[in-house]
Amino acid sequence: MTTGTPAPFTAADYEARMERAAQSAADAGLAGVLVAPGPDLVWLTGYSVPADTERLTLLVLAAGQEPTLVVPTLEAPDAAKAAGADAMTLRDWTDGTNPYDVTAPLLDVTGRFGVSDNAWAMHLLGLQKTLPDTSYVSLTEALPMLRGVKDxxxxxxxxxxxxxxxxxxxxxxxxxxxxxxxxxxxxxxxxxxxxxxxxxxxxxxxxxxxxxxxxxxxxxxxxxxxxxxxxxxxxxxxxxxxxxxxxxxxxxxxxxxxxxxxxxxxxxxxxxxxxxxxxxxxxxxxxxxxxxxxxxxxxxxxxxxxxxxxxxxxxxxxxxxxxxxxxxxxxxxxxxxxxxxxxxxxxxxxxxxxxxxxxxxxxxxxxxxxxxxxx
CATH class of the missing domain: 3.90.230.10 (Creatinase/methionine aminopeptidase superfamily)
Structure with a gap:
C-alpha cells in the first residue's frame, strides 16, 4: 500500500491552476470563471469554506486579470491563510452592504461566465440583477475537463x-x-x-x-x-x-x-x-x-x-x-x-x-x- 503523506500543494501549484482555468475560459469564449465554495474552489485555491454558507464567497478568474476572491469580512483572516492566498487578491465585504457591488467591478458587464455548479441561485440572481447584461453557464457544461486531467x-x-x-x-x-x-x-x-x-x-x-x-x-x-x-x-x-x-x-x-x-x-x-x-x-x-x-x-x-x-x-x-x-x-x-x-x-x-x-x-x-x- 502507498504510504507516507504527500508534500502539500504550493502557492505556485494553485497559481498555475488558476491561470489555466482563466485561459481555458478564454479559449472557450467565456469572459471568465466564477467559483463558489465547493470542490472547484478547494482545487483552485486550497481554501475550504462550507458550501452551505449564505454569505457570498466567490473567486473571479479572467485571462489578463489578477485572480480575486470576494469574501465576507469575518472570513477574510481564514481566506488569507489559504495555500493559494499569495496568488490572488482578497476583496472583502461587510454584513449590511451589498456583496454584488463589490463583485461587479471585477466582471465584464456584458460577459458570459462559467459558474461552478454548486453556486447558490440566490448569488447568481444577485449578480444578474446588478449586471443584467451578463450571462452564465455551468462549468460542467462549459469546461468539463477543468479538473479532469490529473498531474x-x-x-x-x-x-x-x-x-x-x-x-x-x-x-x-x-x-x-x-x-x-x-x-x-x-x-x-x-x-x-x-x-x-x-x-x-x-x-x-x-x-x-x-x-x-x-x-x-x-x-x-x-x-x-x-x-x-x-x-x-x-x-x-x-x-x-x-x-x-x-x-x-x-x-x-x-x-x-x-x-x-x-x-x-x-x-x-x-x-x-x-x-x-x-x-x-x-x-x-x-x-x-x-x-x-x-x-x-x-x-x-x-x-x-x-x-x-x-x-x-x-x-x-x-x-x-x-x-x-x-x-x-x-x-x-x-x-x-x-x-x-x-x-x-x-x-x-x-x-x-x-x-x-x-x-x-x-x-x-x-x-x-x-x-x-x-x-
Whole structure:
C-alpha cells in the first residue's frame, strides 16, 4: 500500500491552476470563471469554506486579470491563510452592504461566465440583477475537463487512496457476514477506510441478496444469509483525493448461475479496462463493457453508465457513457464498473479506478476480481 503523506500543494501549484482555468475560459469564449465554495474552489485555491454558507464567497478568474476572491469580512483572516492566498487578491465585504457591488467591478458587464455548479441561485440572481447584461453557464457544461486531467502529485494521492481501499477490502473479507446486518458490515468498512488513512468516508454500500440488484442501495437492517451474493462498494477521500472500488463476494458456495453472472461482469470489466488508451472516446469504454454483457444475454440488466471521473470528489467528469465523445488523454482518472442486476434476486458489480497513461491505462486498484467466498 502507498504510504507516507504527500508534500502539500504550493502557492505556485494553485497559481498555475488558476491561470489555466482563466485561459481555458478564454479559449472557450467565456469572459471568465466564477467559483463558489465547493470542490472547484478547494482545487483552485486550497481554501475550504462550507458550501452551505449564505454569505457570498466567490473567486473571479479572467485571462489578463489578477485572480480575486470576494469574501465576507469575518472570513477574510481564514481566506488569507489559504495555500493559494499569495496568488490572488482578497476583496472583502461587510454584513449590511451589498456583496454584488463589490463583485461587479471585477466582471465584464456584458460577459458570459462559467459558474461552478454548486453556486447558490440566490448569488447568481444577485449578480444578474446588478449586471443584467451578463450571462452564465455551468462549468460542467462549459469546461468539463477543468479538473479532469490529473498531474503527477494528484495521481500519487489517487493511488494512495486506491491502495487504502484495497487494504480495506482485504480486511473485510476476513470478517463474518452470515447472521449480521448489512449495517454492521457497512460500519466496519467505514472504520477500515479510516484506519487506512481516509479522512472522509463518502459511501459504504452493502447490498446482500435481492438488495444487491439495486445499484444505489446503501445498507439496511437486512440480515445477511448463507447463500447470499453481497455487493460491496465503498470509498471516500484520502489526502483530499477519492477512492471508489466495488467487489462482489458470496456467503458460502455460489450456484452455477451466480458464478456465471459474476464471470460475465468480470470479463466485461477487464475488457473495458484493457480498452483504455489515449485517443478513444469515453463512450467507447462503455461500449466495450456493454457489448460483453449484451452478448451474454444480460444487456437489459446493465442499467447504469460504465464509469465516472474521480479526483477531489468521488464523482466528476468525464463519464463513460454512450454519447460522451470526449477523448481520453493521459492523466484522466475514472471508474470502470459494469454490473448485472437481476431484480428480486441478486446483483454483481466489479469496479476499479483507472488512469490513462501515454500508451494505455493503469488500474489504481489491485485486489483480486474473482468472486471471494466469505463466511
Amino acid at each position: 503527477a502529485a494528484e495521481l500519487e494521492r489517487l493511488a494512495a487512496a486506491g491502495a487504502a481501499a484495497d487494504a480495506t477490502y482485504e480486511e473485510i473479507k476476513k470478517v463474518a457476514f452470515a447472521g449480521r446486518e448489512e449495517n454492521d458490515i457497512a460500519r466496519e468498512l467505514a472504520d477500515l477506510l479510516r484506519k487506512f488513512g481516509h479522512s472522509q468516508v463518502d459511501f459504504t454500500v452493502v447490498g446482500s441478496g435481492p438488495n444487491g440488484a439495486n445499484p444505489h442501495h446503501e445498507a439496511s437492517d437486512r440480515v445477511i444469509r448463507h447463500g447470499d451474493m453481497v455487493v460491496l462498494d465503498f470509498g471516500g477521500l484520502k489526502h483530499g483525493y477519492g477512492s471508489d472500488t466495488t467487489r462482489t463476494v458470496h456467503v458460502g458456495e455460489p450456484t452455477d448461475e451466480e458464478r456465471r453472472v459474476h464471470d460475465i461482469v468480470r470479463e466485461a470489466q477487464t475488457a473495458a479496462c484493457d480498452a483504455v488508451r489515449p485517443g478513444i472516446a469515453c463512450q467507447d469504454v462503455d461500449r466495450v463493457a456493454r457489448k460483453v454483457i449484451t452478448d451474454a444475454g444480460y444487456g437489459e440488466y446493465f442499467i447504469h453508465r460504465t464509469g465516472h471521473g474521480i479526483g477531489v470528489t468521488t464523482h466528476e467528469p468525464p463519464y463513460m457513457i454512450e454519447g460522451e465523445e470526449q477523448e481520453l488523454v493521459p492523466g484522466m482518472c475514472f471508474s470502470v464498473e459494469p454490473g448485472i442486476y437481476l431484480p428480486g434476486r441478486f446483483g454483481v458489480r466489479v469496479e476499479d479506478i483507472v488512469t490513462v497513461t501515454e500508451d494505455g491505462g493503469r488500474r489504481l486498484n489491485a485486489t483480486a476480481r474473482d468472486m471471494a467466498i466469505v463466511s
